[in-house]
Amino acid sequence: MAEPFHIGFLLFPNLTQLDFTGPLQVLARLPGAKLHLVAKTKGPVETDCGPFLLADTDFNDCPKLDMLCVPGGFGIDQAMQDADTIAFVKRQAEGARYVTSVCTGAFILGAAGLLKGKRATTHWAWHSHLARVGAEPVKARVVRDGNLFTGGGVTAGIDFALTITAEIAGESVARAIQLGIEYDPAPPFDSGAPDRAQPETLEICERRYAGRVADFEAALAAALG
Template identity: 70%
Template sequence: MTDAPFHIGFVLFPGITQLDFTGPLQVLHRLPGARVHLASKTLDPLPSDCGLDLVPNTTFDACPQLDLICVPGGFGVDDAMRDAAVTGFLKAQAEAARYVASVCTGAFVLGAAGLLAGKRATTHWAYHGDFATVGAVPVKARVVRDGAVFTGGGVTAGIDFALTIAAEIAGEDVAWAIQLSLEYDPAPPFDSGTPDRVPETVRSGVDARYAPRLAAFREALRDAGFSPSDS
């Protein structure tokens, strides 16, 4: 990595899961030469999924060419997939960006912009059944790379994704140092981070809570021109 600025952009829209965004942001802003651009249609504050408003610092029109562009997920992807301003910005930036990335269901916005066609990629576990709909080759993993496309799984996987791409950009020593400075040493109290390791009673309860959300999401996919699984 040279001394030249490295332009990192996050696409913001209403209804983002804030940790999808703030986890990678906390890692990537520490890269040498990083210049962070929080891009949206306007500079108006945007509500996240947990009461924390997010404030863009540039508009799509004013944003410079990015070296890395990342799309977080959240319930707001329903509208983002159908928003020509969002997908148009992604398409234009991706033409010259060194890296195109997403966290969680933000991958579907990349797909809606035509940027995952034939690409191995990951997303939140609950949405894998519909992932191929937007052209992706689904891979169940925390972080997946296919060429210049990096994708992270659900929510907390965004930190793993960010450290992975930090090592690619600036070298492993830098990534190690960032991880140490953040004291990122996960030791969760429960072994329930994936559906394969939880009791059936827990999994069935979570599936039931996700059912209406997935129904709304699949309707948004249809509106965006895709054909979801309805499974």
């Protein structure tokens, strides 16, 4: 019997729910996958849209992971300043076959020193800050640099998960999972990227994110010392 492939998702308060559940839905179907929902303490973790997720293990009890997956969300401001969280990420990354993030989860990897000299991506509104953690910013839905996989904003987590599934189990398995979840996006508007969105749409988003980005900048400065 093949050994289980241990995948750990880092959970922290105020994470973006789809950053986590998008990849989860794909990676749960990876043959041999053993999933671990890891937080500083076991129990409920509130997301940015209200519902709670249930962490089934904590940093001390988490087994050695084959894949570490770090979602994003506004809660990264606190998570990347938490010494226990960063120590856990560093420890697991040392032995993992794959180190991954979705959206602004990249900055937790960055705060752990794992993006230095690496090509990486993140949510478009935070993308320009990747250089501050030593990364080479790349504008793409999914970016690979060695065993590091980073996904863009929120929905790019599904693309990331299918990409890494193909790497691990082969393209035919990834294609079958894509069909199984009927991932066939056909959005009603072509506004999913800043270079295609109408100017007024981009302005609304930038105005909405302005305060959040300012808070993030201060938190990142504190995290990097």
